[in-house]
Amino acid sequence: MTLTELRYIAMLARERHFGRAAEKCHVSQPTLSVAVKKVEQRYGVILFERSATEVRPTTVGEQVAAQAERVLAEAGKLREITEQGRDPLNGPLRVGVIYTIAPYLLPRLIPALHRRAPRMPLYLQENFTANLVPELRRGDLDVIVIATPLDEAGIVTRAIYDEPFCVVLPPDHPLAAQATIGRGQIASEQLLLLGHGNCFRDQVVQACPPSPRDGGDDGAYEGGSLETVRHMVASGAGVSVAPASAAEAWQRDETLLVVRPFDVPAPQRRVVIAWRASFPRPPAIDVLYAAIADSPPPGVCLLPAPRGLSR
Secondary structure, eight states: HHHHHHHHHHHHHHHHHHHHHHHTTTTHHHHHHHHHHHHHHHOOOOOOEEOOEEEOOOOHHHHHHHHHHHHHHHHHEEEHHHHHHOOSSSSOOOOOETTHHHHHHHHHHHHHHHOOOOOOOEEEEEOOOHHHHHHHHSSSSSSEESOOOOOOTTEEEEEEEEEEEEEEEEETTTGGSSSBOOOOHOOOOOOEETTOOHHHHHHHHHOOOOOOOGGGGGGGGSSSSHHHHHHHTTTTTTTEEHHHHHHHHHHHHOOOOOEEEEESSSEEEEEEEETTTSSSOOHHHHHHHHHHHHSSSSTTTEEEOOOOOOO
């Protein structure tokens, strides 16, 4: 069967009326009727029961119509793929972002990207790095935004910005009186961390190891997200370490905590975008990078653009 014949069958099964189906297919009623009859004769089956008042698909007709809908949907995807081949900025981009970056990057990224590529919507997924990387390799995602290190064969990375860590404390905490805080001063505090499996937790523990007398890493209290940790600090449960983008956002609307920088050199993380080396739409990666560079999260240090890339 041709795609045109499948379209006629699917539409007739939906409308159950030759005139309406023909109108939706932008053909005359005799054209659609003759085409459906030819399919029935070719395969020796009756797809539709016809009467003076209605058209009803037979059992076989319902099965054929359902399969026709699936084939037409897949054919539509093929058109999207070929259109994206002609214009890599036309069509969705599937982007994965780790939990500790997404809430502070995406509100700035979306309008900046829309200005540069209005026909390239983002299909977004928040997840852990350990889950995003396999999805990138399988082709379920096109590009991911994560914190290094990442060393995977066949995966290309491009650094976007460095992000310092900050100390988050209740306003009445003794350390809040200092302009900056040393890493060693954190070791003796009740440190609030993200749960196991989150790469930011690992980076914080490496930069500011909890005191062994408090049980080390295992003795630290955990929050399921940065926002949960924020509220724990505001309640007076302890102190925490947050990426600058989160800390800057919290300072604007939170009166129950204060943010202090670390002594120089402050611990930091490097944020990169990563994609498969075989990804067929390099201009989409360039535009995503440029959109992040247009409106980076607050508190970060934007890195120089790669040579030849225009912002």
